[in-house]
Amino acid sequence: xxxxxxxxxxxxxxxxxxxxxxxxxxxxxxxxxxxxxxxxxxxxxxxxxxxxxxxxxxxxxxxxxxxxxxxxxxxxxxxxxxxxxxxxxxxxxxxxxxxxxxxxxxxxxxxxxxxxxxxxxxxxxxxxxxxxxxxxxxxxxxxxxxxxxxxxxxxxxxxxxxxxxxxxxxxxxxxxxxxxxxxxxxxxxxxxxxxxxxxxxxxxxxxxxxxxxxxxxxxxxxxx
Amino acid sequence: xxxxxxxxxxxxxxxxxxxxxxxxxxxxxxxxxx
Numbered sequence: 001x002x003x004x005x006x007x008x009x010x011x012x013x014x015x016x017x018x019x020x021x022x023x024x025x026x027x028x029x030x031x032x033x034x035x036x037x038x039x040x041x042x043x044x045x046x047x048x049x050x051x052x053x054x055x056x057x058x059x060x061x062x063x064x065x066x067x068x069x070x071x072x073x074x075x076x077x078x079x080x081x082x083x084x085x086x087x088x089x090x091x092x093x094x095x096x097x098x099x100x101x102x103x104x105x106x107x108x109x110x111x112x113x114x115x116x117x118x119x120x121x122x123x124x125x126x127x128x129x130x131x132x133x134x135x136x137x138x139x140x141x142x143x144x145x146x147x148x149x150x151x152x153x154x155x156x157x158x159x160x161x162x163x164x165x166x167x168x169x170x171x172x173x174x175x176x177x178x179x180x181x182x183x184x185x186x187x188x189x190x191x192x193x194x195x196x197x198x199x200x201x202x203x204x205x206x207x208x209x210x211x212x213x214x215x216x217x218x219x220x221x222x223x224x
Numbered sequence: 225x226x227x228x229x230x231x232x233x234x235x236x237x238x239x240x241x242x243x244x245x246x247x248x249x250x251x252x253x254x255x256x257x258x
Contacts, residue, residue, distance in 0.1 A: 004231045007231060007232075008231050008232070008235050011235040011239065012235075015238070015239070015242075018242075052253055052256075052257075053253070053257065054253055054254050054257040054258065056253075057249075057250040057253040057254055058254075060246070060250060061247075061250050064246075064247075138243055138244075138247070141244075141247050141251075142247060144251075145247055145250045145251045145254060148251060148254035148255060148258060149250055149251075149253060149254030149257075149258075150254075151254070151258055152253075152254050152255075152257040152258035153257075155258070156257070168258075
């Protein structure tokens, strides 16, 4: 068991802090929501009611979509674009999809290769893009959920203020929807760009996200 | 080797359940309240 925990440390660690942060978001979101209800002279919600409210759902989903967009773009952009000196980048002459030999597919696969890497046709094409496709699917679904829950939460707010509710289509072109969306995107894009650029000159000993401490600043695509 | 492969697979499956389960739950909330 000890070995199983150690060998899955990254996934367990991030899974655990995800649940703790989500719990914290739920508790503080509930408290904040009730402060606003009281100020408006409306009834408070129980925690259970808050967890089933569109206000909670939109706050969670708007952050999800931006994170998955970030990784989707990162996965795609790093196929075609390079950054001299960055361990996050491939070697400067490696841009593109690379050869079958480098990718260990078809006749270049080995006995331990996944079955769909050994075959050709649609199965290999699908498996060759499965990471980006899945991240892209999660991004699109989270963004869709943000729009649905956001629409519902926005209309509840409108009604509280004695204003007209809007249709889902109107919500999709509203400043509220795009402001929620873009405020998340901007921070993700800056963070990814920073990771690419800062890792040229800075190091973290032992991290695969960094070059080895003694690697030259202009070495590209090395991981420590 | 089998035991380790099973653990890897569990991490993968659990993450997918949390992600798509979470999305389905939030979509349901949005649709029911909307």
